[in-house]
Amino acid sequence: MDIRTAFGAAVAAAAICCAPASAADGSPATETGDSKVIILNPLSFITIEELDFGSVIVPASGNGTVTIDPITGSPSYSNIDYVAGISNAPQRGRFIGSGSANQVIYVTTTLPTFLEKSPGGPSVPVNLKLDRNPNSLGAYVYVVDPLWLTFEIGIGGTLTVPQGTEPGNYSATFDVTATYQ
Template identity: 35%
Template sequence: MFGKYRIAILGALALAAVPAMAAPVTPSSQAQSRALILVPLTLTKIDDLRFGTVVPSSLSGMVSINASTGARTIAGGVTGVPSDVGQRAYFGGAGTGNQQVIITYVQPTELTSTTNSADKIPVLALTLDGSPIRTINPVTRTFFFGMGGIIMINADQAEGLYEANFDVTANYQ
């Protein structure tokens, strides 16, 4: 019986003699991990359409996001902020290989300020990155598409965050 206690005490002493380890440090930035799971006959939004940050002037202008590349183009009296260039909307779906899907959407007429609902930005167009008729990949049984758009920034547009929702539908044939 004495031997068992003696081993336990020696083990405790050995643990107590271990030098103290440095305290864990919280990382200064976080990483994100993601997995996309596509269920057959569904449509999943991967990314929102964002026009980025712009600075208006006394002249009106336009901001465009390319549906294929996500690149932003600015015209007229608008200056783009390089640190927030926006992005295209991106969607994915799944179904039977070689099945055709028709993509439809309802374009909002305007973006509305989140702080003053009287402030609006006209939406001139939403665009797809190709034909609205897609064929589901026979190997992966998936399809993907991007959406861009064009908005009109009015002269002396009030500052703020502007947003609107739009509906996108995948009609499986």
């Protein structure tokens, strides 16, 4: 070992051995810490519009589809006729939440894959989706608007009506949960 290595090792050993000397001689050791809190407004969340695929006529052959865009609410139809003038016009589902400015909100939901005529009765397949893609944890990320202190969620999707579907009212229920992150 050369003199520089030996001297460096001796200095390091002295620093390790001598550092707690002030505490060892009975004098207290102190350190300063900080404490912080962000106080947020409680989240509130309401349904503005229910998702509605409107009124359609069962296709004469094959499958018919109704698609509601979750961002714009615009409907489109394939191999199916929409019945205009009935009170349930097609529309996307809309939820409005309020909270603290610029805070990140995670939204989770388990969306149904079928609409049922009655519990256990006939059903039709549906593929619902929110107005954005989920993150790697399966949550949808929104940010509270700094001016209006709100965030909006749109829900749309595609309803498939097979030939021979029994006429009637079909529905499903789903929960949407919003939490601060």
